[in-house]
Amino acid sequence: MTVVLEPIGVIHTPFGTKDExxxxxxxHPDVIGTVEVYPEFEDGLADVETFSHLILIYHFDRHGPVxxxxxxxxSDDPHGLFACRRPGRVNPLGLTVVRLIxxxxxxxxVGCVDMLDHTxxxxxxxxxxxxxxxxxxxxxxxxxRKNGPKPPGxx
Amino acid sequence: MTVVLEPIGVIHTPFGTKDExxxxxxxHPDVIGTVEVYPEFEDGLADVETFSHLILIYHFDRHGPVxxxxxxxxSDDPHGLFACRRPGRVNPLGLTVVRLIxxxxxxxxVGCVDMLDHTxxxxxxxxxxxxxxxxxxxxxxxxxRKNGPKPPGxx
Numbered sequence: 001m002t003v004v005l006e007p008i009g010v011i012h013t014p015f016g017t018k019d020e021x022x023x024x025x026x027x028h029p030d031v032i033g034t035v036e037v038y039p040e041f042e043d044g045l046a047d048v049e050t051f052s053h054l055i056l057i058y059h060f061d062r063h064g065p066v067x068x069x070x071x072x073x074x075s076d077d078p079h080g081l082f083a084c085r086r087p088g089r090v091n092p093l094g095l096t097v098v099r100l101i102x103x104x105x106x107x108x109x110v111g112c113v114d115m116l117d118h119t120x121x122x123x124x125x126x127x128x129x130x131x132x133x134x135x136x137x138x139x140x141x142x143x144x145r146k147n148g149p150k151p152p153g154x155x
Numbered sequence: 156m157t158v159v160l161e162p163i164g165v166i167h168t169p170f171g172t173k174d175e176x177x178x179x180x181x182x183h184p185d186v187i188g189t190v191e192v193y194p195e196f197e198d199g200l201a202d203v204e205t206f207s208h209l210i211l212i213y214h215f216d217r218h219g220p221v222x223x224x225x226x227x228x229x230s231d232d233p234h235g236l237f238a239c240r241r242p243g244r245v246n247p248l249g250l251t252v253v254r255l256i257x258x259x260x261x262x263x264x265v266g267c268v269d270m271l272d273h274t275x276x277x278x279x280x281x282x283x284x285x286x287x288x289x290x291x292x293x294x295x296x297x298x299x300r301k302n303g304p305k306p307p308g309x310x
Contacts, residue, residue, distance in 0.1 A: 003160040003214050003277065005246040026286045037237075041245060043223035046235030051295035057212070057248060059158050068198035080201030082192075082279040085286070090196060091160040091277050093212060095250075097287060122158065122246050124237040129292050131181045131240070132252060137284050140206035 007120035008044075009037040009106075011058060013113045018062070024085070025096050025114030032101070033113030035121060042106040045124075049103040053127035054110065058094045059120040063087035079141060094119075097127055162275035163199075164192040164261075166213060168268045173217070179240070180251050180269030187256065188268030190276060197261040200279075204258040208282035209265065213249045214275040218242035234296060249274075252282050 013033035015021040022028050035056065037045060048054065066088045069078045081089060098110035108124075139145075168188040170176040177183050190211065192200060203209065221243045224233045236244060253265035263279075294300075 001162065001216075001275070003162070003247075003275070005158040005160065005248075007156070007158070008245050024286050041223065041237075044236035044245070045238070046224055046233075047238035047296050048235060051238065051293065053289050053292040055250065057246075057250070061156075068196065069201055078201075080203060081199035082196075083200070083202035083206065083281050085280055085283070089278060090163050090199070091212075092158075093160075093248075093278055095210065095212070095280060097289060120156070120158070123244060123248055125240055125250060126238050126295050126297070127289065127292050128240070128297055129290070129294055130297075131179050133288050133290055133292065134208050134252060134282065135284070135288055135290060137208040137282050137288065138206065139284050140281050141202050142281070142283055142285075 005122055007059065007122060008041045009035060009121035011035050011056065011113065011115055011119040011121050013115055013117045016117050018116065021116055022114050025098065025112035029099060029111045031113055032109060032111055035108040035110055037106045039106060045103065045106060048108065048124065051100055051126045054098055054100050055125040055127050056096050056098055056121065057123040058115055059122055060087035060089065060092035060094050061120055062116060063092045066090060075141065075145060083141065093122065160277055162214065162277060163196045164190060164276040166190050166211065166268065166270055166274040166276050168270055168272045171272050173271065176271055177269050180253065180267035184254060184266045186268055187264060187266055190263040190265055192261045194261060200258065200261060203263070203279065206255055206281045209253055209255050210280040210282050211251050211253055211276065212278040213270055214277055215242035215244065215247035215249050216275055217271060218247045221245060230296065230300060238296065248277065
């Protein structure tokens with residue numbers, strides 16, 4: 001049984017190409033983007049402005065090939081797809097926690113963006129500390145890996 | 156343009172009905188479930204076992220009506236859909252951070268489950284502290300709300 005999704009908006013960012021986009025938005029809190037929600041869904045934004053952080057779920061609409069095991073941005077060693085956040089996924093959905101700076105009607109100005117410009121928006125969920133914040137979590141195989149520059153040609 | 160997803164597995168939990176399922180798994184770390192990944196995707200689990208926490212994205216396959224504004228589990232006041240985590244969404248995807256207890260081949264034993272039994276699994280992403288943990292986040296309109304029992308008939 002398949003699941004069919006319909007974008008609820010579009011995300012505008014400074015990144016027109018994969019080479020420009022950072023490894024992860026968390027390392028770049030001051031990179032600003034705009035989340036535009038389509039008019040028919042604007043009412044669903046009520047009270048979004050009370051949150052400091054939001055979870056964006058979006059479509060990796062320009063992802064590369066899907067390999068179940070391959071090297072990643074932060075490692076030359078191959079890792080399983082479900083142990084990585086890379087775009088080429090069986091179900092190409094991305095997830096980024098962004099910092100909400102301002103709501104302007106049906107537009108949200110946010111920091112920490114890392115997705116490509118014009119990325120289709122699938123869902124917005126409030127980031128709730130008691131649901132989503134686990135300071136005791138480890139960083140798995142990423143432990144100790146430096147957030148260096150992206151290896152060229154890799155995604 | 157629509158996005159078509161294919162489940163990569165199924166989540167087994169103790170909750171056969173909506174009345175049995177808790178408001179959020181984070182309040183019930185000892186409620187154990189099993190994430191079964193289909194055999195054709197098993198290779199993608201390599202190194203998942205190095206993480207203490209995982210993000211599950213799943214299909215709310217038994218959600219109720221979609222209202223852009225309505226009361227929620229934790230509030231009798233109406234709130235916008237995108238300021239809530241409720242199942243009846245424009246794109247019915249759920250997100251829960253679970254605690255990984257053990258990997259057994261293509262099965263993951265996890266704590267903090269809150270989804271219904273037999274929920275279709277869409278994606279597994281590693282929970283990475285430096286990407287996902289924001290202790291400085293507020294709790295928006297949820298601030299100070301008690302995690303009480305679920306109001307009957309609400310979802």
